[in-house]
Amino acid sequence: MSARTAAVVVAVGSDRxxxxxxxxxxxxxxxxxxxxxxxxxxxxxxxxxxRISGAPSNVERLRKRLPGWGREHGLDVxxxxxxxxxxxxxxxxxxxxxxDAIERTGIVDRLTRALSDCDVNVARLDAKIIHxxxxxxxxxxxxxxxxxxxxxxxxxxxxxxxxELDYVLIPVTDVxxxxxxxxAVRGA
Amino acid sequence: xxxxxxxxxTPDELSELILHPxxxxxxxxxxxxxxxxxxxxxxxxxSPAPERPGEDAYAGFESAMLIAIGRDRxxxxxxxxxxxxxCGCTIETARMRQLGGHFTMLLRVLGDSESLEAARRSxxxxxxxxxxxxxxHRDVRTAERAPRRDLRLFRxxxxxxxxxxxxxxxxxxxxxxxxxxxxxxxxxxxRESGHQTFDVQIDVALAEADLGPLxxxxxxxxxxxxxxxxEAAESSVAGRITELRKEMES
Numbered sequence: 001m002s003a004r005t006a007a008v009v010v011a012v013g014s015d016r017x018x019x020x021x022x023x024x025x026x027x028x029x030x031x032x033x034x035x036x037x038x039x040x041x042x043x044x045x046x047x048x049x050x051r052i053s054g055a056p057s058n059v060e061r062l063r064k065r066l067p068g069w070g071r072e073h074g075l076d077v078x079x080x081x082x083x084x085x086x087x088x089x090x091x092x093x094x095x096x097x098x099x100d101a102i103e104r105t106g107i108v109d110r111l112t113r114a115l116s117d118c119d120v121n122v123a124r125l126d127a128k129i130i131h132x133x134x135x136x137x138x139x140x141x142x143x144x145x146x147x148x149x150x151x152x153x154x155x156x157x158x159x160x161x162x163x164e165l166d167y168v169l170i171p172v173t174d175v176x177x178x179x180x181x182x183x184a185v186r187g188a
Numbered sequence: 189x190x191x192x193x194x195x196x197x198t199p200d201e202l203s204e205l206i207l208h209p210x211x212x213x214x215x216x217x218x219x220x221x222x223x224x225x226x227x228x229x230x231x232x233x234x235s236p237a238p239e240r241p242g243e244d245a246y247a248g249f250e251s252a253m254l255i256a257i258g259r260d261r262x263x264x265x266x267x268x269x270x271x272x273x274x275c276g277c278t279i280e281t282a283r284m285r286q287l288g289g290h291f292t293m294l295l296r297v298l299g300d301s302e303s304l305e306a307a308r309r310s311x312x313x314x315x316x317x318x319x320x321x322x323x324x325h326r327d328v329r330t331a332e333r334a335p336r337r338d339l340r341l342f343r344x345x346x347x348x349x350x351x352x353x354x355x356x357x358x359x360x361x362x363x364x365x366x367x368x369x370x371x372x373x374x375x376x377x378x379r380e381s382g383h384q385t386f387d388v389q390i391d392v393a394l395a396e397a398d399l400g401p402l403x404x405x406x407x408x409x410x411x412x413x414x415x416x417x418x419e420a421a422e423s424s425v426a427g428r429i430t431e432l433r434k435e436m437e438s
Contacts, residue, residue: 017363
């Protein structure tokens with residue numbers, strides 16, 4: 001199998017229909033593939049963060065061409081070297097964390113502080129304020145993939161309990177095969 | 189480990205919990221058995237609901253988009269969100285990923301003009317200190333960019349054998365159908381069988397009349413796919429959490 005390399009690309013600009021396809025088309029033209037991609041329209045802006053891979057010469061060519069192409073299309077494009085994918089550290093397991101709470105300022109701060117205090121690494125996080133369909137009140141919904149030191153699991157549960165947010169924390173894969181299921185729920 | 193501690197809760201905490209739409213189905217069984225919870229439920233439903241942020245809670249606020257990227261290390265998400273909270277800003281949308289060893293974060297932040305300006309300055313200093321590239325753009329929604337009321341948001345989920353051009357093919361048929369990609373999230377997943385698929389979820393703003401042509405065009409591609417209105421997809425998230433709880437209980 002021929003050698004492949006990867007790069008991280010970030011693009012930001014004013015949103016307009018067709019931008020996502022324009023970027024995807026440039027990647028395909030360069031014979032590169034998306035490893036991981038997120039495109040988002042936030043307010044009047046379009047933002048895209050992606051990890052692309054391909055033959056080293058193709059990736060290099062794409063990295064050279066994208067910023068100039070972006071300028072022509074009103075996008076600010078930056079590219080970055082691919083660093084080692086960290087993945088879980090020794091003794092760590094991945095957990096899925098879900099939070100559903102009544103919106104109030106500082107929830108992300110409170111939650112990430114609780115995780116940071118227990119040396120939990122946040123690998124992925126998606127959060128959004130939504131209008132509840134029933135009551136019209138604002139709710140805060142969060143889904144995250146976190147890496148937790150198994151020896152500090154109960155400490156993490158206690159820290160999450162102290163945030164007074166309703167949460168579900170479940171292992172992405174069984175950390176104790178054959179043992180007790182490792183999960184915690186607050187607010188049930 | 190604390191799975192259930194409702195007996196330790198204050199009446200206010202418990203009332204809030206009982207009325208939580210996510211847990212109401214489970215509580216309804218419990219209410220038949222527990223006099224204390226039943227009394228609280230009756231009191232909470234009889235009196236006006238406690239004050240909570242309503243739809244217009246952030247109506248007068250401005251917004252800004254923030255994008256940050258740098259070498260990943262633990263604690264970055266917390267330091268950034270803490271900084272914004274100190275400046276009096278609220279995070280309306282947060283997307284964080286580890287991409288190729290980099291920490292990447294995309295935020296939509298709400299606040300009054302002063303708070304957003306304070307956040308812009310603080311975040312720039314934070315970026316320099318942490319060696320994170322960070323940009324913050326104030327939102328400038330203009331009349332011509334106002335959302336079209338005839339469009340509805342649909343969620344397309346698709347999985348394809350990993351190959352070059354999957355995102356291009358999908359977004360091209362969306363453009364041809366008159367759709368506008370509002371959100372896309374996809375990655376290569378390595379299956380137990382050894383092969384790789386590219387799994388993607390795309391939110392598309394589309395006129396309902398254009399849904400049929402889009403579905404036909406997607407079906408013609410070599411992908412497995414499903415399209416549903418976003419509100420239906422999001423309400424099923426709460427359903428999945430409830431199912432998960434039931435699985436845990438059993």
